[in-house]
Amino acid sequence: xxxxxxxxxxxxxxxxxxxxxxxxxxxxxxxxxxxxxxxxxxxxxxxxxxxxxxxxxxxxxxxxxxxxxxxxxxxxxxxxxxxxxxxxxxxxxxxxxxxxxxxxxxxxxxxxxxxxxxxxxxxxxxxxxxxxxxxxxxxxxxxxxxxxxxxxxxxxxxxxxxxxxxxxxxxxxxxxxxxxxxxxxxxxxxxxxxxxxxxxxxxxxxxxxxxxxxxxxx
Numbered sequence: 001x002x003x004x005x006x007x008x009x010x011x012x013x014x015x016x017x018x019x020x021x022x023x024x025x026x027x028x029x030x031x032x033x034x035x036x037x038x039x040x041x042x043x044x045x046x047x048x049x050x051x052x053x054x055x056x057x058x059x060x061x062x063x064x065x066x067x068x069x070x071x072x073x074x075x076x077x078x079x080x081x082x083x084x085x086x087x088x089x090x091x092x093x094x095x096x097x098x099x100x101x102x103x104x105x106x107x108x109x110x111x112x113x114x115x116x117x118x119x120x121x122x123x124x125x126x127x128x129x130x131x132x133x134x135x136x137x138x139x140x141x142x143x144x145x146x147x148x149x150x151x152x153x154x155x156x157x158x159x160x161x162x163x164x165x166x167x168x169x170x171x172x173x174x175x176x177x178x179x180x181x182x183x184x185x186x187x188x189x190x191x192x193x194x195x196x197x198x199x200x201x202x203x204x205x206x207x208x209x210x211x212x213x214x215x216x217x218x
Contacts, residue, residue, distance in 0.1 A: 008116020011171055041057035063089040085139040090117070093153065095125040101216065112215055120208040121145050127204055132192035138218045140191070145205075148184035149178045149212065156216045164217035177213050181206040 065087060069077045094113050101107040121142035128136050155176045162169035185202040189195055 056147065058088040058092070059086075062086065063092070067147055067150060070144065070187055071150070071183050073183050077130050077187070077190060083140070083189065085137060087143055087146070090143055090149070093146055093150050095158060097149065097153050097212075097216070100153050103115075103128055104156055104160055104216075109215055113212070115213070116208070116211055117142065117146065117149075120211070124204060124208065128188060128192065128201070131197050132194070134191070134193055136188075136191055141188075144184055144187045145208065148180050148187070149209070151180055152209070152212050152216055155213065159217055169217075173213050173217060177206065177209050180209040184209075 066081045069081050098110045098113050101109050124143040125138045155173055158172050164170055164173055181202050184205050185198055188201055189198045
């Protein structure tokens with residue numbers, strides 16, 4: 001039996017051409033990554049964040065619109081503006097009035113301003129509901145009084161130039177009190193749906209704004 005089983009090759013060839021020919025066949029594969037590494041559309045910046053005013057519940061555009069319409073009572077007021085119970089605007093205006101008093105002479109009357117606002121709104125709330133067949137909410141009452149309080153901020157700054165003891169300062173204060181009273185009472189009358197009780201309602205409203213004027217002037 002002369003059968004031969006070859007487990008190994010019978011001849012070997014040794015390459016002695018040098019190391020430069022050891023890898024004579026170059027690799028031609030493309031090693032570049034062309035995949036998209038976007039793992040979601042979540043942004044780490046503040047581009048998609050809502051404004052701070054909206055997070056706090058304030059709408060500057062609406063506040064400006066309501067302020068302009070309430071302070072021009074001779075013109076028509078939109079129903080959505082008239083019956084809105086926004087308290088963000090009155091809160092800003094009370095703060096502005098308090099800070100203006102601080103600038104005026106270091107008067108820290110934050111408690112007086114917010115206290116009179118609450119007590120005056122509460123008293124007027126009961127009075128309006130007694131005079132009207134249409135019920136009006138407490139926040140609605142406070143909203144109208146707060147928006148019409150804005151001219152008192154102007155009085156605070158004019159008091160720096162014209163002292164209330166002078167005739168000019170007294171006339172300016174009286175004019176602003178009458179203007180605030182007229183604007184607020186006109187808004188309340190429109191909410192109540194009657195004009196017969198306008199002057200009757202103007203008296204307590206004027207007393208409220210007169211108290212604010214005393215805080216500002218003295």
